[in-house]
Amino acid sequence: MDTALIVTVVVALTAWVFLLRSSMISMIWGPVVRSAGGDAVWAAVTSVVLYIAGLAAFALVVLAVHWALGGLPARALVLVLSALYAPVAFMPAPDRGARPYEDVRRALVRAGATEEQARACAWATGPLAFAGLAVVGGAVISVFAG
DSSP, X not given: OOHHHHHHHHHHHHHHHHHHHHHHIIIIIHHHHHTTTTOHHHHHHHHHHHHHHHHHHHHHHHHHHHHHTOHHHHHHHHHHHHHHHHHHHTTTOOOOSSSTTHXXXXXXXXXXXXXXXXXXXXXXXXXXXXXXXXXXXXXXXXXXXX
């Protein structure tokens, strides 16, 4: 596979993720946290469980697509699915700000979370973003491998 194509896809996917990340926090994570009714522990536990369930579901869908379609149709669909899921997978990714997870916490507060809920959710799910990187990265690699 052409190296320039792979680099282009990775750069485009990274830009796409950072463009949509805040919107995904507001649209998906915000309602989850608000449903906890002010309880920071419940918000964090719910966030972690749903994040892990989403990663597992995405991985299973990728495997099912490769199994059911195979070849170029599977690769094309997996690439599209990866592009759609990547902003969700990287929602809790840590940033390089002065305060850990500052941008995630700020986005959660804008989405209706309390400061305590935002801090608990960011710290509980933040490390899982590396698992999200592995799952989405593995899916993208599966498009270009073989």
